Each structure stands twice: as C-alpha cells, then as structure tokens.
Amino acid sequence: MTRDRISILGLQAFGHHGVLAHEREFGQRFVIDVLLTVDLEPAASSDDLTDTVDYGALSADIATIVAGDPVDLIETLAGRIADRCLQDRRVLNAEVTVHKPSAPLPVVAAEVAVTVHRAAT
16 A cells, blocks of 8 residues: 655645635635555656656646535545546546635634545546
C-alpha cells in the first residue's frame, strides 16, 4: 500500500456558491486543499510527467470547477472536485477540503470548511 502523496494547498478561486441569494449574486473567494494518494515510484524512477498526476493541469481544472456552475453546499463542491481528482487512474484516494472564509454566520469565525474523502473504485 502506497503512502505517497501529492498536495495542492491553498488554491484560491472565486465562485458563486451558497444558499443565500447574495452569495449567488456577488460570489466570494474559496480556498481549496487537495491531498492525493498516488504511487509516485514510477515518476520518481522515470522523471517523466506522464508517469504522475499533472498537478498544474489539475489545479486549473479545480479553479474552473469553483468558478463554474453554482451549488448550494460546499459539500457538493468538494464532491465535484474529488470526482475530478479521481478521473486520473493513478489517484488511489482524494481528500478535498473546501474553505469558505466569508461564510455568512451569525457569529465571528475565521472560516467554514468541509472535507470529503473519496477512494478510487
């Protein structure tokens, strides 16, 4: 069982997700963390990008998902991102955290975040 990981931390993108009308209308910044379990031995041996996950392309796709079709819940957004991560056959597990720093709350809090864990089937 591999313990190798690729991490993308603090990816920022603007989206229009949320239950409230003003969240949909004005949008806000979301911060995404992705942790992927991947066997990195082939890439370490070959030094070839085709033997690993292209985290540049993946990052761009994640930003596109965040900027794309609005959803009510960040749980749904996190699930969409995890599904995209698992499209690469090399990804064994994906952990995705969506941070919502400007979540409308009745109290002061630094942020709201959800984390989903998904495994390849």
